[in-house]
Amino acid sequence: MAGGYFTTQNKRIPGAYVNFSTDAQEEITIGNRGIVTMPLSLNWGKVREFVVIDNNTDFKAVLGYDILDPQLLIIKETLKRAKSILLYRINTGVKATKIDSSLTVTAKYEGTRGNDITIKIVANPDVASSFIVTTYLDGEIVDEQLASTIGDLQSNDYVVFSGTASTALTASAGIVLTGGTNTDATSANYTTYFASCEVQDFNVIALSTSDATIKGAAATFVKRMIETEGKKIQVVMSSYSTADHEGVISVENGVKLEDGTVIDILTAVGWVAGATASAEINKDLTYEVYEGAVDVTERYTDTQIETMLNAGKFFFVPKKLKNGVKKIVVQEDINTFVSFTKDKGKEFSINRSIRTMFDIGTTIPEFWEQTYIGKVDATDDGVNAFVGDVINYFSNLQELGAIKNFNSKEDIKVTLNSDDSAFALVGVQVARAFKKLYMQVKLK
Numbered sequence: 001m002a003g004g005y006f007t008t009q010n011k012r013i014p015g016a017y018v019n020f021s022t023d024a025q026e027e028i029t030i031g032n033r034g035i036v037t038m039p040l041s042l043n044w045g046k047v048r049e050f051v052v053i054d055n056n057t058d059f060k061a062v063l064g065y066d067i068l069d070p071q072l073l074i075i076k077e078t079l080k081r082a083k084s085i086l087l088y089r090i091n092t093g094v095k096a097t098k099i100d101s102s103l104t105v106t107a108k109y110e111g112t113r114g115n116d117i118t119i120k121i122v123a124n125p126d127v128a129s130s131f132i133v134t135t136y137l138d139g140e141i142v143d144e145q146l147a148s149t150i151g152d153l154q155s156n157d158y159v160v161f162s163g164t165a166s167t168a169l170t171a172s173a174g175i176v177l178t179g180g181t182n183t184d185a186t187s188a189n190y191t192t193y194f195a196s197c198e199v200q201d202f203n204v205i206a207l208s209t210s211d212a213t214i215k216g217a218a219a220t221f222v223k224r225m226i227e228t229e230g231k232k233i234q235v236v237m238s239s240y241s242t243a244d245h246e247g248v249i250s251v252e253n254g255v256k257l258e259d260g261t262v263i264d265i266l267t268a269v270g271w272v273a274g275a276t277a278s279a280e281i282n283k284d285l286t287y288e289v290y291e292g293a294v295d296v297t298e299r300y301t302d303t304q305i306e307t308m309l310n311a312g313k314f315f316f317v318p319k320k321l322k323n324g325v326k327k328i329v330v331q332e333d334i335n336t337f338v339s340f341t342k343d344k345g346k347e348f349s350i351n352r353s354i355r356t357m358f359d360i361g362t363t364i365p366e367f368w369e370q371t372y373i374g375k376v377d378a379t380d381d382g383v384n385a386f387v388g389d390v391i392n393y394f395s396n397l398q399e400l401g402a403i404k405n406f407n408s409k410e411d412i413k414v415t416l417n418s419d420d421s422a423f424a425l426v427g428v429q430v431a432r433a434f435k436k437l438y439m440q441v442k443l444k
Contacts (some may be wrong), residue, residue, distance in 0.1 A: 017230075019363075025061075033355075034083030034278040035202040038270070039193045041091040043071065043186050044113035048092070048192065050200060053085040056229030060142065061157035063087075074208055074270040077263060080291055086202050090189050096180030102167040103150055105175055106160045114180035117158055121172040131169045133259045135159055144240065157163035190214050194221040205235040206273030208266045222247040230365060232358035234335065236273040236353075238265045241312045246337040249276065252308060252315040254292045255293035255328050264297065272314060275330075276351060282401040282431070284352040285333035290316060293328035305331060312336035312349060355431040356402045360428070362394065374379045378420050386422070387414050394428070403432045 037050070044064025045051065051062065053075065059067045067076050078085055094105040096114030109112030118140040124130035124146060135143040135158050143156040151165025159177075189435045194217065197205065207218050219237050226230040226247050234247050241250040254268040263271070275285055298314045300308065308315060309332055317331045336351045347353040367389065376382040391408045411427035 002393070007206045013141070026063050033203050033280065036073075036078055036082040036084075036088060036204050036206050036273045037086035037088065037202040037274070038078065038206040038208070039088045039090040039185075039190065040074070040208065040426045041182070042089045042206045043111040043182060045087075045089045045111070045133055047089050048189070048196075049088070049108055051087045051089075051194070053079070053087045054083065055079055055383045058157075060137065064109075064111070066423050073261070073263070074206075074267045077205060077267055078270035078274040080271060080274060082279060086200055088193055090193055091183055091185040094180060098175050099413065100172055100175045102163045103153075103175075104162045104167070105177060106158060106162065106181055107177055108155070111182050112180050114130060114177050117177045119159065119172070119175040119177075121169055121175070123171055126260075129168070131171065133169070146444040158179070187211075187213060187217070190217060190279050191377060195216065197221075197382065198225070200441060201247045202274045203277040205233065206270050207235055207237040210238065210266065212240075219243040219245060219248050230361070232362050236269050236274060236276060236314075238269055241336045243336045244312065244339050246335050246354050248336045249314050249334075249351070250312065250336050252313045254297040254300075255316055255365060256295040256297065257292045258294045259292075262297065263293070277350075279333075279355060281352070281355045281397070283355075283380070284350075284432070285330050287319065287321075288330045288333070288412070289321075290328045290330075294423035295325075296328055312338045312339065315416055328357070347430050350430075350432065351393075352432065356430050359397075359402070364390065367393075376421070378416060380416065381412050383422060386424075388426070390414075390426070394426070401431050403428050 008290065042063060053062070059065060061074060063072060063075070065071045066165045075085065077088070084140065093110035093112070094111050096117065098105050098119075100212060105119050107117060111332035118136040119132045120136065122134070124132050125148070130146055130148050131151060133145050133147050134141055135156060142158055145148060145154055146158075147153045147169060148166060149169060150161065150163040154366060155161055205218065205222070207215065215237050218237060219240065221232060222235045223245055225233055234249055236249045236251060237288050238251050240248060241252075249272060251265055251269050251272050254263045254265045256262050271290060275288060279285055293316070296318060300315070301318065305317070312334060313336075315331050319329050320325050321329075323329050334349050335349045335351055335354065337344075340346055342351070347357075368386075371389070372382070372386060376385060388414045390412055394403065394406050394411075395408070397403045406428070412427045414424045415425075419422060
């Protein structure tokens with residue numbers, strides 16, 4: 001989709017190019033989601049392909065473990081809020097395998113999880129020359145079938161059977177697969193992942209890595225997507241507030257769950273990404289409760305909190321909410337942008353405002369491409385039709401509480417240029433949730 005920012009009105013590709021700036025007036029400065037993509041190193045699963053994961057997924061077949069297994073902790077935490085995950089297994093490895101007489105059994109996917117697979121072949125007591133072939137994963141039955149020859153065997157979600165088709169099966173107390181290994185992901189693998197993301201639809205990248213080089217590459221990628229490619233996305237990663245950009249959210253601490261599980265900073269990235277992706281444009285995650293959390297991994301003084309907020313850091317704190325019950329909440333829903341200017345003010349640091357801006361920067365270009373390019377004449381009538389559509393859109397945003405003080409007669413100006421283009425100047429005041437109360441009490 002053509003889009004992104006423009007410096008002059010000289011674009012070659014048909015599309016809608018949307019700039020944002022902060023109005024100099026003081027009142028302005030006060031001013032379908034839910035998809036996370038995530039590159040992970042795993043022990044099982046498709047290699048370097050996007051796989052859609054949600055709460056209805058057969059996790060054991062797709063990822064090798066039950067969703068409650070610690071191996072999938074970050075996925076479980078992400079799906080507490082995300083509607084779905086575009087999962088990308090970024091590492092590879094070697095498939096576990098075993099040859100038993102004429103039968104070869106090979107794990108469906110590369111990785112060490114294949115070493116936990118066992119095949120048992122037992123004579124069928126009800127049918128002569130027939131066998132019950134059972135596939136076990138870590139001691140649990142995951143597939144069972146009847147077969148007489150190798151050719152009768154059907155590959156399943158865990159193994160592939162091969163050998164001479166006409167060869168009769170023989171009983172086996174246990175064919176244990178071995179040799180499955182994992183290969184570490186490289187920086188080049190992440191570069192490939194980012195390139196693959198360019199043609200996927202999602203809201204947020206969850207990047208669970210401590211590698212500063214990879215985090216820097218992610219920040220550069222997201223900045224380019226927003227400003228050049230017109231793809232309005234954010235990335236969530238740990239301890240990277242130096243990004244100083246509205247597209248980057250830097251998580252600074254984790255939480256402790258009521259069952260004793262520690263969600264470290266790299267795992268907390270998943271929850272933040274899921275919550276950010278699923279938050280509607282009129283939703284602020286400030287003081288949002290982390291489900292099941294009873295404490296944080298690091299606590300901060302008020303002085304530290306103020307310093308961290310000024311640095312664009314996203315973190316969790318304990319707070320007493322209704323009925324005096326302590327909850328673990330988001331301190332403030334902000335991103336790493338802190339270098340405020342006249343043209344790019346504080347609104348860009350507030351994720352609720354960014355969600356509204358991103359919706360404008362995505363919805364209007366898509367509508368323009370679907371409804372106007374090549375279909376509506378570049379005339380005054382065409383301009384009037386577009387103005388009417390834009391008024392309806394911004395009126396809906398105002399009804400949702402995403403913007404405020406919208407005046408359809410004064411806030412939209414569209415100029416028809418001499419060629420096949422138009423220039424739209426729109427004034428928008430982004431709505432924000434209450435965060436501070438200043439009160440002076442006089443004693444009588």
